[in-house]
Amino acid sequence: MLYLDNLQIMLELPIYLDNNATTPMDPRVLEAMLPYFTNKFGNAASRNHSFGWVAEEAVDYARGQVAKIIGATEKEIIFTSGATESNNLAIKGVYEMYQQKGNHIITVVTEHKCVLDSAHHIERIGGKVTYLQVKPDGLIDLKELEDAITDKTILISVMYANNEIGVIQPVKEISAIAHKHGVLFHTDATQAVGKIPVDVIADGIDLLSFTGHKLYGPKGCGALYVRRKNPRVKVTAQIDGGGHERGMRSGTLNVPGIVGFGKACEIAMEEMASESVRLAALRDKLEKGVTVMEETYVNGNTQNRLPHVCNVSFKYVEGEGLMMAMKDLAVSSGSACTSASLEPSYVLKSLGLNDDLAHSSIRFGLGRFTTEEEVDYAIEVTKKAVTHLRELSPLWEMFKEGIDLDSIEWAEH
Amino acid sequence: MAYSEKVIDHYTHPRNVGTLDKAKKNVGTGLVGAPECGDVMRLQIEVDDNNVITDAKFKTFGCGSAIASSSLATEWLKGKTVDQAMEIDNMDIVEELALPPVKIHCSVLAEDAIKSAINDYRVKNGFEPIQLEKSHH
Ligand SMILES: Cc1ncc(COP(=O)(O)O)c(C=O)c1O
Numbered sequence A: 001m002l003y004l005d006n007l008q009i010m011l012e013l014p015i016y017l018d019n020n021a022t023t024p025m026d027p028r029v030l031e032a033m034l035p036y037f038t039n040k041f042g043n044a045a046s047r048n049h050s051f052g053w054v055a056e057e058a059v060d061y062a063r064g065q066v067a068k069i070i071g072a073t074e075k076e077i078i079f080t081s082g083a084t085e086s087n088n089l090a091i092k093g094v095y096e097m098y099q100q101k102g103n104h105i106i107t108v109v110t111e112h113k114c115v116l117d118s119a120h121h122i123e124r125i126g127g128k129v130t131y132l133q134v135k136p137d138g139l140i141d142l143k144e145l146e147d148a149i150t151d152k153t154i155l156i157s158v159m160y161a162n163n164e165i166g167v168i169q170p171v172k173e174i175s176a177i178a179h180k181h182g183v184l185f186h187t188d189a190t191q192a193v194g195k196i197p198v199d200v201i202a203d204g205i206d207l208l209s210f211t212g213h214k215l216y217g218p219k220g221c222g223a224l225y226v227r228r229k230n231p232r233v234k235v236t237a238q239i240d241g242g243g244h245e246r247g248m249r250s251g252t253l254n255v256p257g258i259v260g261f262g263k264a265c266e267i268a269m270e271e272m273a274s275e276s277v278r279l280a281a282l283r284d285k286l287e288k289g290v291t292v293m294e295e296t297y298v299n300g301n302t303q304n305r306l307p308h309v310c311n312v313s314f315k316y317v318e319g320e321g322l323m324m325a326m327k328d329l330a331v332s333s334g335s336a337c338t339s340a341s342l343e344p345s346y347v348l349k350s351l352g353l354n355d356d357l358a359h360s361s362i363r364f365g366l367g368r369f370t371t372e373e374e375v376d377y378a379i380e381v382t383k384k385a386v387t388h389l390r391e392l393s394p395l396w397e398m399f400k401e402g403i404d405l406d407s408i409e410w411a412e413h
Numbered sequence B: 001m002a003y004s005e006k007v008i009d010h011y012t013h014p015r016n017v018g019t020l021d022k023a024k025k026n027v028g029t030g031l032v033g034a035p036e037c038g039d040v041m042r043l044q045i046e047v048d049d050n051n052v053i054t055d056a057k058f059k060t061f062g063c064g065s066a067i068a069s070s071s072l073a074t075e076w077l078k079g080k081t082v083d084q085a086m087e088i089d090n091m092d093i094v095e096e097l098a099l100p101p102v103k104i105h106c107s108v109l110a111e112d113a114i115k116s117a118i119n120d121y122r123v124k125n126g127f128e129p130i131q132l133e134k135s136h137h
C-alpha cells in the first residue's frame, strides 16, 4: 500500500490508458494548427485571393504528409471527416461504382461497426455480403476468404488491426488473394497507421481508411486512400456538392484539421520505430504484471498484435464493476453493462469466448504519453481491484470451492 | 456515466459481504442472474424463531450498481420480519441509490434475490413457496 501511495504522489490522476478509443493531441500538432483557425482562415477552394492560396498550400502540404505515411501519392488522398466516413465512402462508393461487375462483398465479423453497418446498407439495397468468422486468435482463415470469392465479388474489406484486441490481419496475403481474383481490397487501417509500418504498395492495398485522432492528431479529420494506378480505382461520391476532392467528397475542407492530421502523420513517421519498441516493452510489462493473478486470460493473438494494446479477461469479476474499482485508470471493457445494448463485445464473442469471459474483459491501450510509472501504478491498481471484487464475487467463491459453474442451472433472464 | 454518491459508498464499502451456512435450516439462500448476463447475485438471510431476519449476507458478480443494490438490500433486511422483507420493491432501491434507467435491472435482480432467499427459507421450513410475479425483465 505504501508503495502505491508513494507512486501516487508523482502521478497525475486519472491515468489515460484508452489510446485505442482516441489519443490526446500532440502539442506540436496543436501548434501547427493554430494559425489556420485565425489569420490563415481562408477557404482552400477560393482561387482568386491570397487567403485561399495560403489555405490551399497548407492543404497540399498536409496531403503530402498524409500520403507519405502510407506510401501513397498526394492525388490518392481524399480528406474526410474521419474513418467512419472513409469506410462508408469506400464500401458504398465501390459498390455503386462497380455494381455492373458484381454485387458481392466480403468482410469480417470483427470489423468496426461503421464497416459492418455499411455492409448492412449494401444488403438493404440488394447486394450480398459474406461475413467471415475469425479463428480463436482473431485472425481470419485465408482459405475461407478465398473460398468465399465468387464471380460476383467486387470488394474485400478486412481491417488492418482490430480496435479491441489489436490483432493484425495478414494484409499482404489477403491482398494477393483479392488480386488473383480481380477483386478490390479495402482495409480499415485506423488502428494501424502511425503505430506499425503500413505501405499501400508493399501491402497491395486499393483503398485504405484512417483518421487523425488515433495518431495524436485532431478529431473530425480523416482520409480515404484511393489507388490511382494498377488498377485505377474509383468510388461514387456519397456527399454531393461543390466537387471538392476530385468530386469524390464535397464540402469545404477542414483546413486546421487537415494541417493537424498532416503534422501528426509526419511526427508518427519519425517516431514510430522507437515509440513502438518503447510501448511494446511497457505493454508487456503491464500484461505480465496483471496476468500473474490466477484465472486471467489475454484475448487474441499475441504474436501479430499492435505494440500498444492488450485485452485481458479477469475471470469471475465483471468488467464494469472492475472499471469502477479502477477509477483512477481510464480503460475500456467489453462488458455488456458498459453498453446500452446489454450485449457483451461482439469482437470477443466472435473469438469464441464465453459471455462470462467477455463480460470480464479490460482493454489497456498505451500511448505516446504513457510513462513507466503510470504502468507500474496501473498494475497495482488493477491487481488490487480484481482482488477486491473477487472477494465480493459468488462465482469466485464457487470456483475456489471447486464447483463447476457450468453444472449450475442459472436463471437466464 | 457518473455514479451517485450512495452507489459509490456501497461499492467502496460494501456492507455484509460474506457467506452464511446454507446447510442450516434457518438460513435462506437466493442465487439469481447468470454469468452469461454479466450479473450473478447471491443473497442469504438468517431468520430467528420470531420470523425476524437477524443476519443477511451477499456476494455479487456484476456492475457497481448491482453490487450497491445487493449491499443496500442486506442492510434493509436486517431486523425486518420475513413478511416485511417480502414488501421490498426494486423501485425503493432505485430511488435510494438514484439509479439511472439503464441500471434498473440491477435493482430488479436484488429484489429477485431477496424473494428467492425468502422462498428457500420457506421451503426448508415446510411452507409453500410464494408465487412470484413473472420477472420484470
Ligand atoms: C477500427 C476503427 N475504425 C473506425 C473508427 C472510426 O473512426 P472515426 O472516429 O474517425 O470516425 C475507429 C474509431 O473509433 C476504429 O477503431
Ligand code: FES
Pocket (backbone or CB within 6 Å): A336, A337, B037, B038, B039, B062, B063, B064, B065, B066, B102, B103, B105, B106
Ligand atoms: S449488472 Fe449489468 S448493468 Fe448492472
